[in-house]
Amino acid sequence: MHLTRDEEKVLAGEEGGGRQKAMELLVALGDIFGAERLIPVKSAQVSGASFKTIGDAGIQWLEAMSEGTRASVPSMVNPLGLDMRRWRSMGVSRDFHDKQARIVAAYKSMGLRPVYSCTPYLAGYRPRRGQHLAWAESSATVFANSYIGARTNREGGPSALASAIIGKSPEYGLHLDENRLPKVEVNLPSIPEGLVPLAGYLVGKTAGNRIPLITGQALVEDEHKSFGAAVAATGAVSMYVSAGTVGHRKASDIDHSMIEERVTISSRDLRRCAEELSGGDEWDLVAIGCPHSSTRELGHMAKRLKNRRPRKDCDVWFCTSRMVHSSCPQHVATLRRFGKVLCDTCMVVAPIEEMYERTATNSGKAMVYLPTLGRQKASFRTTDQLLEAISR
Amino acid sequence: MSFLGGVDSSNGVILDPECALIGESVRGRILSFPFGIGSTVGSYVMYQLKLNKVAPKAIINRSAEPIVATGAIMSEIPMVDDIDISLISTDDRVAVNAADGAIELLDVTERHVVTSILRNRGKILILKRSNKVGSYRGSWAGVSGFVEKNETYEEAARREIAEETGLGDVHLSGRSSARSFRDDDNVWTVHPYLFDVSSRTVTIDWEHDDCAWIAPGELKKYSTVPGFHAVIKNLLEQTNS
Known part of the structure; x- marks a missing residue:
């Protein structure tokens, strides 16, 4: 890969160990994928945010990387393993919370925005057509490429963080016309x-x-x-x-x-x-909001539930981003009668296996991860079927 | 190899039942495997190995992919790729130079050998190795021999043809890239050549008991030295195209 003189300096460690490591990552990946150069990105979105997925090694890596490095482009973070405000009522343990808090602190100290969501495009960071990004969350990547017409590969957590710090990404894959x-x-x-x-x-x-x-x-x-x-x-x-x-x-x-x-x-x-994906009819949890619900979706559900009463025979999670949550307090108030409206987290990355065994969802993505990462007996239902099931 | 689930991050022991080295530890050793597979969380497992001081000393890959490359950089484990790992055996002493992307097998000697296929009107010459030669006795092969000091590979090929067949009127028609294979403490690097000859009258020397002119398709009837079929296939394909 061809590097500019400034990029060479970063690679040589002239701007500190953290930036050097970030540049090494981008160069190594660029070489593997046959990129010719680094290109500037408008924003980065970093996965590997839940303690559940990255563990103790992840904490130590982020803490080591955070020394002396700052994000140089607007950078957001994927959902955490808990809602930072409502983790107790979610049923997450104090130990898990404390580990998660270290991850949040490391990202904050690097200047990443407290947008812990798989839908940054609904939370104030909507890219434009043709812009290059370094986003890691698979559902956000596919939305940015397909619906918005921006350009990003599906980054790994460390490479997206490296792009956040350097502000660039190797030019290969979906950055190039011929691969789209x-x-x-x-x-x-x-x-x-x-x-x-x-x-x-x-x-x-x-x-x-x-x-x-x-x-x-x-x-x-x-x-x-x-x-x-x-x-x-x-x-x-x-x-x-x-x-x-x-x-x-x-x-x-x-x-x-x-x-x-x-x-x-x-x-x-x-x-x-x-x-085939219907699973059983009895659930411990109904989980909606994978990807995080939009204001419109919360409004639709609130309207459907407005004149009904909660059934309360299982827990209910409506997952969304902080920004959407604060945009529609009335919808949130209606939905809260039926379950928890959670921010910063979701059923895929929360330690759901420590709390539940049987989960129903309206999400095709969650149907892939609930049985594996979440060790759940998972049931697919449409949104309307779920709303019907949790109310009367 | 997948680091997530494939290696115990507390002690570096390989858990993957698909891996020939299951039960052995990667700790402090140079780990050679084709390429990484599996979840991206594997990069963090490599970092955990490093924190637990049970990481491999270096990694050698046939081809690098993002999970292992990311983990190697996070963990500051020297890594080289684009290496023919079939030449490496467990418990070899290996020097890894990650800056140049090169490795050296310290206890292994590389020996250069030429092997020539002689062709006359569509048939090729094969020779049966005698009981007096040092290796592969009784196997069928081309005209083969060591490259001596101060001669080029092509000169060695021409010298061996003269010694082993007595043929003089030979015309170089093709060559294919050298192939290396491991045999005990040696790596044999074979340089294949194709010559067209004007005569089928061959005088063999002490190195061979027998010889035959055959059509390439008949080769499967003969017990040959390792890799001989591939050498002939490559040579003939190259000159036909």
Whole structure:
């Protein structure tokens, strides 16, 4: 990789050990992926924030890195293992909280913004079309690439932190035009009510590591959020292409030259998938908000629940970002009658296995991680089915 | 190899049942494996090994990928990639120079050998190694021999042809890249050549008992020295294309 004189200086350690290590990481990854240079990024979003995923080694690494380094571009952090204000009522242990607090302190001291969310684009950091980013959260990466038309690879936690510190990322993969072309067309002629997340779930499986072109549907923004999260969870791609997005406004903007296969996922396929993921009918927890709920989604749910009463036969989590939470106090007040409205965390990265065994969710992404990382017996239900189940 | 779940971060013991070294510790040793797989959390496991003072001293990979490369930088473990790790055996002494991306096998000698395939009207010459030679007695091979000091590989190839077959009118038609393989304390690096010859009249010397002109397809009927099929395939493919 070709480095500028200033970059060489950082690599030689002239600006301290932390910046040197960050530069070493970017250069090593650039060399592995055949990048020719580093390019500036507008923002970074760092994963590896929950104590559950990075453990004691992660704490020590972040504490070591935080000595003498600062983020040089706006940088956000992925969800934590708990809500910083409501962790006691969540049922998280004091020990877990104290470890999590060290991670938060390390990120803060490096100047990362206290945006602990998988949806930074709903929390004041919405990129623009064509901007280069270094984002790590898979669902945010796929949203930024596919819906917004920004450009980011799916970074690892350490490489995203390195980009936050240096303000650059190696130029490879989804930063380059030639790697952003769809290779498989997936036609979705009709999606039954509430099953958009499962459409993403099946598209990810079909696509593998190929960028899919989605036809047959014009999804709205919130649907892109849940659809893309599932695509990135079951597939190895951080981007899809579809008309009607900021990235590709018109169908005629789309380059079909690399399409090698065409697949249809029917409404029957989606119903069968819902059946296969339905799990049991009894749950300890209903978890909504993967990815973090938008103001619009909280409003929709509040409206549905407004004139109903809570059933209280299991716990309920509505997960969102602090910014969305504070944007709609009335919705939050309604939802709080039915469960906890949590910020900074979610069912995927919280120590859910220490609290629950059976969890129901409306998220295609969470259906991938709840049984593995969360050791849950997981049940998929549509949003409306879940709202019905928790109220009367 | 996956560090997450594949290595016990408290003592460095390899847990992965797929790994030939299961039960051995990576602590203080040079760890050679093809490439990393699995979760990105593996980078943090490598850092934990370092904190627990049970990390490997260096890492050698056939090809680097992001998880191990990230972990190696976080943990300040010297790492080199693009190495033919099939040449390395467990318990070898290895010097790793991560700055130059090179390794040296301290107790292993590299020996250069030429092997030539002679071709005449579509048939190739194979020779059966006698009981008087030092290695691979009774196996079929090309015209082979050590490269001596002060001669080029091609000169060695021509000298061996003259000694072992008596043929003089030979025309160099192709060569393929050298291949190395490990055998005990030696690494044999074989330099393959293809020559067209005008005559099939061969006079073998003490190094061989027998010889035959065969079509390349017939080779599978013969018991040959290791890697001989691949050498012939490469040479013939290269000159045909």
